[in-house]
Amino acid sequence: MAELDTIIENGLVVSENETKKLNIGIKEQEIAYLGDENLEAKTKINAENLFVLPGGVDPHVHVDQPSGPDVEMADNFQSATKSAAAGGNTTIIPFAMQVKGESLRKCVEDYHKKANGNLYVDTSFHLIISDPTPQVLGQELPALSKDGYTSFKVFMTYDDLVLNDKELLEVFEVAKQQKTLVMVHAEGYDAIKYLTKKLEDEGKTAPYYHEISRPEIVEREATHRAISHAQIINIPIVIVHVSGSEALNQIRWAKEKGLKVFAETCPQYICLTRDNLKGLNMDFEGAKYVCSPPPRDKQSQEAIWSGIIDGTFELFSSDHSPFRFKDSKGKDRPGARTSFRWVPNGIPGVETRLPILFSEGVSKNRISIERFVELTSTNPAKMYGMYPKKGVIKIGSDADLTIWDPNLKKTIKQEFLNHGSDYTPYEGLDITGWPLQTWLRGKCIFNNGTFSTTKNNGEYINRDYCSL
Ligand code: URP
Ligand code: ZN
Ligand code: ZN
Numbered sequence: 001m002a003e004l005d006t007i008i009e010n011g012l013v014v015s016e017n018e019t020k021k022l023n024i025g026i027k028e029q030e031i032a033y034l035g036d037e038n039l040e041a042k043t044k045i046n047a048e049n050l051f052v053l054p055g056g057v058d059p060h061v062h063v064d065q066p067s068g069p070d071v072e073m074a075d076n077f078q079s080a081t082k083s084a085a086a087g088g089n090t091t092i093i094p095f096a097m098q099v100k101g102e103s104l105r106k107c108v109e110d111y112h113k114k115a116n117g118n119l120y121v122d123t124s125f126h127l128i129i130s131d132p133t134p135q136v137l138g139q140e141l142p143a144l145s146k147d148g149y150t151s152f153k154v155f156m157t158y159d160d161l162v163l164n165d166k167e168l169l170e171v172f173e174v175a176k177q178q179k180t181l182v183m184v185h186a187e188g189y190d191a192i193k194y195l196t197k198k199l200e201d202e203g204k205t206a207p208y209y210h211e212i213s214r215p216e217i218v219e220r221e222a223t224h225r226a227i228s229h230a231q232i233i234n235i236p237i238v239i240v241h242v243s244g245s246e247a248l249n250q251i252r253w254a255k256e257k258g259l260k261v262f263a264e265t266c267p268q269y270i271c272l273t274r275d276n277l278k279g280l281n282m283d284f285e286g287a288k289y290v291c292s293p294p295p296r297d298k299q300s301q302e303a304i305w306s307g308i309i310d311g312t313f314e315l316f317s318s319d320h321s322p323f324r325f326k327d328s329k330g331k332d333r334p335g336a337r338t339s340f341r342w343v344p345n346g347i348p349g350v351e352t353r354l355p356i357l358f359s360e361g362v363s364k365n366r367i368s369i370e371r372f373v374e375l376t377s378t379n380p381a382k383m384y385g386m387y388p389k390k391g392v393i394k395i396g397s398d399a400d401l402t403i404w405d406p407n408l409k410k411t412i413k414q415e416f417l418n419h420g421s422d423y424t425p426y427e428g429l430d431i432t433g434w435p436l437q438t439w440l441r442g443k444c445i446f447n448n449g450t451f452s453t454t455k456n457n458g459e460y461i462n463r464d465y466c467s468l
Helices: 077-086 104-115 134-146 165-178 189-201 208-213 216-233 245-256 274-278 284-289 298-310 353-363 369-383
Strands: 004-015 018-027 030-035 041-046 051-054 056-061 089-097 126-128 151-155 181-185 237-239 261-265 401-411 430-440 443-447
Touching (some): 004 030, 004 401, 018 369, 051 056, 051 369, 056 077, 056 353, 056 369, 077 089, 077 430, 077 443, 089 401, 089 430, 104 126, 104 134, 134 165, 165 216, 189 208, 189 216, 208 274, 216 237, 216 245, 245 261, 261 298, 274 284, 353 369, 353 401
Parallel strands (some): 004 041, 089 126, 126 151, 151 181, 181 237, 237 261
Antiparallel strands (some): 004 018, 018 030, 051 401
Protein backbone atom coordinates (compact mmCIF):
# COMPACT_ATOMS: atom_id res chain seq x y z
CA MET A 1 0.00 0.00 0.00
CA ALA A 2 1.29 3.47 -0.90
CA GLU A 3 2.24 5.54 2.14
CA LEU A 4 -0.79 6.84 4.00
CA ASP A 5 -1.25 10.52 4.71
CA THR A 6 -2.48 9.89 8.25
CA ILE A 7 -3.08 6.99 10.55
CA ILE A 8 -5.30 7.25 13.62
CA GLU A 9 -4.20 4.41 15.88
CA ASN A 10 -5.70 2.41 18.73
CA GLY A 11 -9.08 4.13 18.83
CA LEU A 12 -12.38 2.42 19.52
CA VAL A 13 -13.89 2.76 16.07
CA VAL A 14 -17.70 2.84 16.03
CA SER A 15 -19.42 2.20 12.75
CA GLU A 16 -22.18 0.09 11.18
CA ASN A 17 -23.45 -1.15 14.53
CA GLU A 18 -20.15 -2.40 15.91
CA THR A 19 -17.23 -1.08 17.93
CA LYS A 20 -13.69 -2.38 17.41
CA LYS A 21 -10.19 -1.28 18.33
CA LEU A 22 -8.74 -0.43 14.91
CA ASN A 23 -6.20 1.70 13.12
CA ILE A 24 -7.68 4.00 10.46
CA GLY A 25 -5.54 4.92 7.46
CA ILE A 26 -6.35 8.04 5.45
CA LYS A 27 -5.18 8.75 1.93
CA GLU A 28 -6.33 11.65 -0.26
CA GLN A 29 -9.32 12.62 1.89
CA GLU A 30 -10.75 9.10 2.11
CA ILE A 31 -10.56 6.11 4.44
CA ALA A 32 -7.95 3.87 2.81
CA TYR A 33 -7.21 1.30 5.52
CA LEU A 34 -9.00 -0.27 8.50
CA GLY A 35 -7.22 -2.96 10.50
CA ASP A 36 -4.68 -3.73 13.18
CA GLU A 37 -1.42 -3.52 11.24
CA ASN A 38 1.20 -0.91 12.12
CA LEU A 39 1.51 1.00 8.87
CA GLU A 40 3.66 4.00 8.05
CA ALA A 41 2.07 7.40 7.54
CA LYS A 42 3.18 11.03 7.33
CA THR A 43 1.11 11.82 10.44
CA LYS A 44 0.24 9.48 13.31
CA ILE A 45 -2.43 10.18 15.91
CA ASN A 46 -2.86 8.06 19.03
CA ALA A 47 -6.55 7.63 19.94
CA GLU A 48 -6.01 5.17 22.83
CA ASN A 49 -9.04 5.17 25.19
CA LEU A 50 -11.01 7.39 22.83
CA PHE A 51 -13.88 6.69 20.48
CA VAL A 52 -13.44 7.39 16.78
CA LEU A 53 -16.85 8.10 15.26
CA PRO A 54 -18.08 9.01 11.79
CA GLY A 55 -18.38 12.81 11.80
CA GLY A 56 -21.76 14.06 12.96
CA VAL A 57 -24.28 14.79 10.22
CA ASP A 58 -26.84 17.36 11.40
CA PRO A 59 -29.68 17.26 8.87
CA HIS A 60 -31.88 19.98 10.37
CA VAL A 61 -30.20 23.37 10.65
CA HIS A 62 -31.40 26.88 9.80
CA VAL A 63 -28.79 29.40 8.67
CA ASP A 64 -29.17 32.98 7.47
CA GLN A 65 -32.91 32.57 6.73
CA PRO A 66 -35.10 35.64 6.34
CA SER A 67 -37.12 35.70 9.57
CA GLY A 68 -39.41 38.69 9.31
CA PRO A 69 -39.08 42.47 9.58
CA ASP A 70 -36.35 43.62 11.97
CA VAL A 71 -35.25 40.04 12.71
CA GLU A 72 -31.91 38.57 11.74
CA MET A 73 -30.78 35.03 12.30
CA ALA A 74 -27.75 35.00 14.57
CA ASP A 75 -25.69 32.71 12.34
CA ASN A 76 -24.37 33.12 8.85
CA PHE A 77 -22.73 30.15 7.12
CA GLN A 78 -19.35 30.92 8.61
CA SER A 79 -20.44 30.98 12.24
CA ALA A 80 -22.94 28.11 11.89
CA THR A 81 -20.43 25.75 10.27
CA LYS A 82 -17.73 26.79 12.74
CA SER A 83 -20.08 25.98 15.58
CA ALA A 84 -20.98 22.67 13.90
CA ALA A 85 -17.29 21.68 13.61
CA ALA A 86 -16.63 22.48 17.28
CA GLY A 87 -19.54 20.21 18.17
CA GLY A 88 -18.09 17.21 16.30
CA ASN A 89 -20.04 17.60 13.05
CA THR A 90 -18.58 17.31 9.55
CA THR A 91 -21.77 17.84 7.52
CA ILE A 92 -24.87 19.97 7.99
CA ILE A 93 -28.01 20.30 5.88
CA PRO A 94 -29.57 23.74 6.23
CA PHE A 95 -32.59 24.94 4.26
CA ALA A 96 -32.84 27.09 1.16
CA MET A 97 -36.14 28.76 1.98
CA GLN A 98 -38.41 29.97 -0.80
CA VAL A 99 -39.91 33.36 -0.02
CA LYS A 100 -43.50 33.61 -1.31
CA GLY A 101 -43.57 35.10 -4.79
CA GLU A 102 -39.98 34.14 -5.54
CA SER A 103 -38.69 31.44 -7.82
CA LEU A 104 -37.23 28.38 -6.16
CA ARG A 105 -34.23 28.34 -8.47
CA LYS A 106 -33.37 31.93 -7.56
CA CYS A 107 -33.70 31.11 -3.89
CA VAL A 108 -31.26 28.21 -4.24
CA GLU A 109 -28.79 30.43 -6.09
CA ASP A 110 -29.02 33.03 -3.31
CA TYR A 111 -28.19 30.45 -0.64
CA HIS A 112 -25.23 29.19 -2.65
CA LYS A 113 -23.91 32.76 -2.82
CA LYS A 114 -24.22 33.08 0.95
CA ALA A 115 -22.51 29.72 1.58
CA ASN A 116 -19.73 29.81 -1.03
CA GLY A 117 -16.31 30.20 0.54
CA ASN A 118 -17.81 30.39 4.02
CA LEU A 119 -17.97 26.77 5.06
CA TYR A 120 -15.98 25.07 7.81
CA VAL A 121 -17.81 21.76 7.24
CA ASP A 122 -19.49 20.11 4.26
CA THR A 123 -22.97 21.39 3.53
CA SER A 124 -25.98 20.54 1.44
CA PHE A 125 -29.41 22.19 1.16
CA HIS A 126 -32.94 20.97 1.67
CA LEU A 127 -35.56 23.21 0.07
CA ILE A 128 -38.50 24.86 1.85
CA ILE A 129 -41.57 25.10 -0.39
CA SER A 130 -43.73 28.04 0.67
CA ASP A 131 -45.34 28.91 -2.65
CA PRO A 132 -46.27 25.83 -4.69
CA THR A 133 -47.25 27.62 -7.91
CA PRO A 134 -47.75 25.62 -11.15
CA GLN A 135 -44.27 26.82 -12.21
CA VAL A 136 -42.71 25.53 -8.97
CA LEU A 137 -44.56 22.20 -9.05
CA GLY A 138 -44.33 21.57 -12.77
CA GLN A 139 -40.83 22.78 -13.56
CA GLU A 140 -38.60 24.09 -10.79
CA LEU A 141 -39.07 21.34 -8.24
CA PRO A 142 -38.59 18.47 -10.76
CA ALA A 143 -35.50 20.16 -12.21
CA LEU A 144 -33.99 20.86 -8.79
CA SER A 145 -34.68 17.28 -7.64
CA LYS A 146 -32.67 16.02 -10.62
CA ASP A 147 -29.87 18.43 -9.65
CA GLY A 148 -29.46 16.76 -6.23
CA TYR A 149 -31.90 18.73 -4.05
CA THR A 150 -33.62 15.51 -3.07
CA SER A 151 -35.51 16.59 0.04
CA PHE A 152 -37.75 19.46 0.95
CA LYS A 153 -39.73 20.71 3.90
CA VAL A 154 -43.34 21.83 4.03
CA PHE A 155 -45.11 23.62 6.87
CA MET A 156 -48.61 23.11 8.22
CA THR A 157 -48.38 26.35 10.20
CA TYR A 158 -46.76 29.87 10.26
CA ASP A 159 -48.41 32.76 8.35
CA ASP A 160 -45.68 32.99 5.71
CA LEU A 161 -45.14 29.29 5.16
CA VAL A 162 -48.35 27.33 5.77
CA LEU A 163 -49.67 25.11 2.95
CA ASN A 164 -53.33 24.09 2.93
CA ASP A 165 -54.35 20.45 2.51
CA LYS A 166 -54.79 20.71 -1.27
CA GLU A 167 -51.34 22.26 -1.61
CA LEU A 168 -49.81 19.59 0.62
CA LEU A 169 -51.30 16.85 -1.55
CA GLU A 170 -50.07 18.54 -4.74
CA VAL A 171 -46.56 18.88 -3.37
CA PHE A 172 -46.61 15.25 -2.16
CA GLU A 173 -47.58 14.18 -5.69
CA VAL A 174 -44.47 15.89 -7.12
CA ALA A 175 -42.35 14.21 -4.44
CA LYS A 176 -43.74 10.86 -5.57
CA GLN A 177 -42.92 11.53 -9.22
CA GLN A 178 -39.41 12.75 -8.40
CA LYS A 179 -38.70 10.20 -5.61
CA THR A 180 -37.77 13.06 -3.28
CA LEU A 181 -38.32 13.01 0.45
CA VAL A 182 -40.73 15.39 2.19
CA MET A 183 -40.07 16.67 5.70
CA VAL A 184 -43.20 17.90 7.45
CA HIS A 185 -43.55 20.53 10.16
CA ALA A 186 -46.73 19.16 11.75
CA GLU A 187 -48.65 21.73 13.79
CA GLY A 188 -52.21 22.81 12.92
CA TYR A 189 -52.37 26.42 11.76
CA ASP A 190 -56.01 27.26 12.43
CA ALA A 191 -56.05 25.84 15.95
CA ILE A 192 -52.87 27.77 16.82
CA LYS A 193 -54.33 30.98 15.41
CA TYR A 194 -57.54 30.47 17.37
CA LEU A 195 -55.74 29.77 20.65
CA THR A 196 -53.28 32.63 20.16
CA LYS A 197 -56.07 35.19 19.71
CA LYS A 198 -57.93 33.83 22.73
CA LEU A 199 -54.82 34.05 24.93
CA GLU A 200 -53.99 37.56 23.74
CA ASP A 201 -57.60 38.68 24.40
CA GLU A 202 -57.15 37.44 27.97
CA GLY A 203 -53.89 39.41 28.28
CA LYS A 204 -51.78 36.25 28.34
CA THR A 205 -48.88 37.41 26.22
CA ALA A 206 -45.73 36.24 28.08
CA PRO A 207 -43.42 33.70 26.33
CA TYR A 208 -44.88 30.94 28.55
CA TYR A 209 -48.15 31.14 26.57
CA HIS A 210 -46.30 30.21 23.39
CA GLU A 211 -46.56 26.58 24.53
CA ILE A 212 -50.18 26.94 25.63
CA SER A 213 -51.07 28.31 22.18
CA ARG A 214 -49.70 25.19 20.43
CA PRO A 215 -50.36 22.22 22.72
CA GLU A 216 -49.56 18.61 21.92
CA ILE A 217 -53.10 18.05 20.55
CA VAL A 218 -52.37 20.54 17.77
CA GLU A 219 -49.18 18.66 16.92
CA ARG A 220 -50.95 15.29 17.12
CA GLU A 221 -53.77 16.39 14.79
CA ALA A 222 -51.36 17.73 12.16
CA THR A 223 -49.12 14.66 12.43
CA HIS A 224 -52.08 12.40 11.76
CA ARG A 225 -53.23 14.58 8.86
CA ALA A 226 -49.73 14.59 7.30
CA ILE A 227 -49.53 10.81 7.63
CA SER A 228 -52.98 10.42 6.04
CA HIS A 229 -52.07 12.67 3.12
CA ALA A 230 -48.82 10.74 2.61
CA GLN A 231 -50.82 7.50 2.65
CA ILE A 232 -53.25 8.85 0.02
CA ILE A 233 -50.38 9.74 -2.30
CA ASN A 234 -48.30 6.72 -1.20
CA ILE A 235 -45.02 8.43 -0.33
CA PRO A 236 -42.58 8.23 2.59
CA ILE A 237 -42.42 11.30 4.85
CA VAL A 238 -40.31 12.53 7.74
CA ILE A 239 -42.15 14.07 10.69
CA VAL A 240 -39.53 16.48 12.02
CA HIS A 241 -38.99 17.82 15.56
CA VAL A 242 -41.42 15.54 17.45
CA SER A 243 -41.98 16.89 20.97
CA GLY A 244 -43.94 14.25 22.94
CA SER A 245 -46.11 11.17 23.15
CA GLU A 246 -49.14 12.48 21.24
CA ALA A 247 -47.37 12.85 17.89
CA LEU A 248 -45.12 9.89 18.65
CA ASN A 249 -48.13 7.59 19.07
CA GLN A 250 -49.43 8.62 15.63
CA ILE A 251 -46.04 7.75 14.16
CA ARG A 252 -46.00 4.38 15.95
CA TRP A 253 -49.52 3.70 14.66
CA ALA A 254 -48.41 4.50 11.09
CA LYS A 255 -45.28 2.36 11.34
CA GLU A 256 -47.36 -0.55 12.68
CA LYS A 257 -49.59 -0.23 9.60
CA GLY A 258 -46.45 -0.60 7.46
CA LEU A 259 -46.40 3.03 6.29
CA LYS A 260 -43.02 4.60 5.62
CA VAL A 261 -43.18 7.36 8.19
CA PHE A 262 -39.80 8.45 9.54
CA ALA A 263 -39.37 10.51 12.69
CA GLU A 264 -36.93 13.04 14.08
CA THR A 265 -36.48 14.47 17.56
CA CYS A 266 -34.13 17.07 19.01
CA PRO A 267 -32.21 17.97 22.22
CA GLN A 268 -34.87 20.46 23.39
CA TYR A 269 -37.38 17.63 23.83
CA ILE A 270 -35.15 15.69 26.22
CA CYS A 271 -33.63 18.63 28.12
CA LEU A 272 -36.21 21.42 28.35
CA THR A 273 -39.83 21.72 29.50
CA ARG A 274 -42.53 24.36 29.20
CA ASP A 275 -41.40 25.60 32.65
CA ASN A 276 -38.29 27.03 30.98
CA LEU A 277 -40.63 29.34 29.06
CA LYS A 278 -41.67 30.91 32.38
CA GLY A 279 -38.24 32.58 32.53
CA LEU A 280 -37.46 34.01 35.97
CA ASN A 281 -40.99 35.02 36.95
CA MET A 282 -43.13 34.78 33.83
CA ASP A 283 -40.83 37.39 32.31
CA PHE A 284 -39.20 37.78 28.90
CA GLU A 285 -36.26 35.48 29.84
CA GLY A 286 -38.64 32.74 28.71
CA ALA A 287 -38.16 33.93 25.12
CA LYS A 288 -34.78 32.14 25.17
CA TYR A 289 -36.71 28.87 24.89
CA VAL A 290 -39.31 29.76 22.24
CA CYS A 291 -39.27 27.12 19.54
CA SER A 292 -41.93 25.14 17.71
CA PRO A 293 -43.14 22.65 18.61
CA PRO A 294 -42.33 23.84 22.14
CA PRO A 295 -40.80 21.68 24.87
CA ARG A 296 -43.51 19.98 26.98
CA ASP A 297 -43.03 18.24 30.37
CA LYS A 298 -41.06 15.49 32.12
CA GLN A 299 -43.48 12.78 30.95
CA SER A 300 -43.05 13.93 27.36
CA GLN A 301 -39.28 13.73 27.80
CA GLU A 302 -39.67 10.12 28.93
CA ALA A 303 -41.91 9.40 25.92
CA ILE A 304 -39.26 10.85 23.61
CA TRP A 305 -36.61 8.67 25.28
CA SER A 306 -38.77 5.60 24.67
CA GLY A 307 -38.79 6.43 20.94
CA ILE A 308 -35.03 7.04 20.93
CA ILE A 309 -34.44 3.72 22.68
CA ASP A 310 -36.89 1.51 20.77
CA GLY A 311 -35.95 2.74 17.28
CA THR A 312 -39.11 4.76 16.52
CA PHE A 313 -36.88 7.77 15.84
CA GLU A 314 -34.48 7.49 12.95
CA LEU A 315 -32.97 10.95 13.47
CA PHE A 316 -31.69 13.08 16.32
CA SER A 317 -31.09 16.56 14.84
CA SER A 318 -30.52 19.97 16.38
CA ASP A 319 -33.15 22.11 14.59
CA HIS A 320 -30.55 24.83 15.15
CA SER A 321 -32.44 28.07 14.56
CA PRO A 322 -30.39 30.76 16.26
CA PHE A 323 -31.56 34.20 17.31
CA ARG A 324 -30.05 36.70 19.69
CA PHE A 325 -31.79 37.61 22.95
CA LYS A 326 -30.45 41.15 22.57
CA ASP A 327 -29.15 42.29 19.20
CA SER A 328 -25.71 43.84 18.75
CA LYS A 329 -27.19 47.30 19.52
CA GLY A 330 -28.76 46.05 22.77
CA LYS A 331 -32.28 45.85 21.36
CA ASP A 332 -34.48 43.05 22.77
CA ARG A 333 -35.62 40.06 20.75
CA PRO A 334 -38.97 40.94 19.09
CA GLY A 335 -42.02 40.25 21.25
CA ALA A 336 -40.49 41.82 24.38
CA ARG A 337 -43.25 44.38 24.91
CA THR A 338 -45.94 42.86 22.72
CA SER A 339 -46.80 39.16 22.64
CA PHE A 340 -45.23 35.68 22.38
CA ARG A 341 -46.71 35.69 18.86
CA TRP A 342 -43.90 37.99 17.66
CA VAL A 343 -40.97 36.14 19.21
CA PRO A 344 -39.01 34.51 16.36
CA ASN A 345 -39.23 30.74 16.75
CA GLY A 346 -36.06 28.78 17.26
CA ILE A 347 -33.11 28.11 19.53
CA PRO A 348 -29.42 27.44 18.88
CA GLY A 349 -28.07 23.88 19.24
CA VAL A 350 -25.80 22.66 16.44
CA GLU A 351 -22.72 22.66 18.72
CA THR A 352 -24.38 20.98 21.70
CA ARG A 353 -26.47 18.29 19.91
CA LEU A 354 -23.85 15.52 20.03
CA PRO A 355 -22.57 16.18 23.57
CA ILE A 356 -26.14 16.30 24.92
CA LEU A 357 -27.23 13.01 23.36
CA PHE A 358 -23.95 11.33 24.30
CA SER A 359 -24.11 12.52 27.90
CA GLU A 360 -27.82 11.96 28.50
CA GLY A 361 -27.96 8.82 26.36
CA VAL A 362 -24.66 6.92 26.31
CA SER A 363 -23.07 8.10 29.57
CA LYS A 364 -26.33 7.52 31.46
CA ASN A 365 -26.69 4.06 29.87
CA ARG A 366 -29.95 4.76 28.08
CA ILE A 367 -28.56 3.95 24.61
CA SER A 368 -25.49 2.25 23.18
CA ILE A 369 -22.68 4.12 21.46
CA GLU A 370 -23.71 2.36 18.23
CA ARG A 371 -27.28 3.71 18.48
CA PHE A 372 -25.83 7.17 19.17
CA VAL A 373 -23.86 7.01 15.91
CA GLU A 374 -26.87 5.66 14.01
CA LEU A 375 -29.13 8.53 15.14
CA THR A 376 -26.64 11.34 14.66
CA SER A 377 -24.58 10.33 11.62
CA THR A 378 -25.41 7.10 9.76
CA ASN A 379 -29.19 7.50 9.50
CA PRO A 380 -29.05 11.19 8.55
CA ALA A 381 -26.56 10.29 5.79
CA LYS A 382 -28.78 7.43 4.56
CA MET A 383 -32.02 9.40 4.89
CA TYR A 384 -30.77 12.30 2.82
CA GLY A 385 -28.74 10.51 0.16
CA MET A 386 -25.15 10.93 1.33
CA TYR A 387 -24.31 7.38 2.41
CA PRO A 388 -21.71 5.77 2.20
CA LYS A 389 -19.69 8.91 1.37
CA LYS A 390 -20.84 10.26 4.76
CA GLY A 391 -22.10 8.66 7.97
CA VAL A 392 -19.80 5.63 8.12
CA ILE A 393 -16.16 4.63 8.62
CA LYS A 394 -15.57 2.34 5.65
CA ILE A 395 -12.91 2.00 2.97
CA GLY A 396 -13.68 4.61 0.31
CA SER A 397 -15.83 6.83 2.57
CA ASP A 398 -14.83 10.43 3.17
CA ALA A 399 -12.42 10.58 6.10
CA ASP A 400 -14.90 12.57 8.20
CA LEU A 401 -14.18 11.63 11.79
CA THR A 402 -14.80 12.78 15.33
CA ILE A 403 -12.38 11.73 18.03
CA TRP A 404 -14.44 11.59 21.19
CA ASP A 405 -13.42 11.52 24.84
CA PRO A 406 -16.19 9.61 26.67
CA ASN A 407 -14.92 10.73 30.09
CA LEU A 408 -14.35 14.43 29.53
CA LYS A 409 -16.66 16.44 31.78
CA LYS A 410 -17.78 19.94 30.82
CA THR A 411 -20.58 22.28 31.81
CA ILE A 412 -22.23 23.96 28.84
CA LYS A 413 -21.50 27.69 28.90
CA GLN A 414 -22.31 30.35 26.35
CA GLU A 415 -18.79 31.79 26.76
CA PHE A 416 -17.07 28.87 24.99
CA LEU A 417 -19.62 28.23 22.22
CA ASN A 418 -18.97 29.38 18.68
CA HIS A 419 -22.50 30.10 17.46
CA GLY A 420 -23.77 33.63 16.79
CA SER A 421 -26.45 33.63 19.49
CA ASP A 422 -25.76 35.53 22.70
CA TYR A 423 -27.08 32.69 24.88
CA THR A 424 -27.54 28.93 24.98
CA PRO A 425 -30.76 27.37 26.28
CA TYR A 426 -28.55 24.66 27.82
CA GLU A 427 -26.47 26.99 30.02
CA GLY A 428 -25.23 25.08 33.10
CA LEU A 429 -26.04 21.59 31.80
CA ASP A 430 -23.36 19.13 32.98
CA ILE A 431 -22.03 16.91 30.22
CA THR A 432 -19.92 13.74 30.32
CA GLY A 433 -18.34 13.07 26.93
CA TRP A 434 -17.15 15.68 24.49
CA PRO A 435 -15.55 15.80 20.99
CA LEU A 436 -11.79 16.36 21.10
CA GLN A 437 -11.03 16.56 17.38
CA THR A 438 -13.07 16.92 14.20
CA TRP A 439 -11.58 15.67 10.92
CA LEU A 440 -13.06 16.74 7.60
CA ARG A 441 -12.02 14.70 4.55
CA GLY A 442 -8.70 13.76 6.15
CA LYS A 443 -7.83 17.12 7.67
CA CYS A 444 -8.06 17.96 11.36
CA ILE A 445 -10.22 21.10 11.37
CA PHE A 446 -10.85 21.42 15.11
CA ASN A 447 -8.49 20.29 17.85
CA ASN A 448 -9.30 20.66 21.52
CA GLY A 449 -10.83 24.12 21.35
CA THR A 450 -8.72 25.43 18.47
CA PHE A 451 -9.67 25.67 14.81
CA SER A 452 -6.88 24.51 12.51
CA THR A 453 -8.58 25.49 9.28
CA THR A 454 -9.89 28.43 7.39
CA LYS A 455 -13.51 28.76 6.44
CA ASN A 456 -12.99 27.56 2.86
CA ASN A 457 -12.54 23.88 3.72
CA GLY A 458 -16.18 22.81 3.52
CA GLU A 459 -17.71 21.78 0.20
CA TYR A 460 -21.25 21.71 -1.11
CA ILE A 461 -22.48 18.10 -1.33
CA ASN A 462 -24.79 16.99 -4.12
CA ARG A 463 -27.12 14.36 -2.77
CA ASP A 464 -28.66 11.14 -4.00
CA TYR A 465 -32.02 9.70 -2.88
CA CYS A 466 -33.03 8.32 0.52
CA SER A 467 -31.64 4.84 1.11
CA LEU A 468 -33.34 4.01 4.41
O1 URP B 1 -38.93 26.91 16.26
C1 URP B 1 -38.35 26.36 15.34
N1 URP B 1 -38.27 25.06 15.29
N2 URP B 1 -37.80 27.12 14.39
C2 URP B 1 -37.17 26.66 13.25
C3 URP B 1 -38.10 26.48 12.11
C4 URP B 1 -38.73 25.13 12.15
O2 URP B 1 -39.93 25.06 12.17
O3 URP B 1 -38.05 24.13 12.12
ZN1 ZN C 1 -40.25 23.09 11.58
ZN1 ZN D 1 -36.36 23.61 11.88
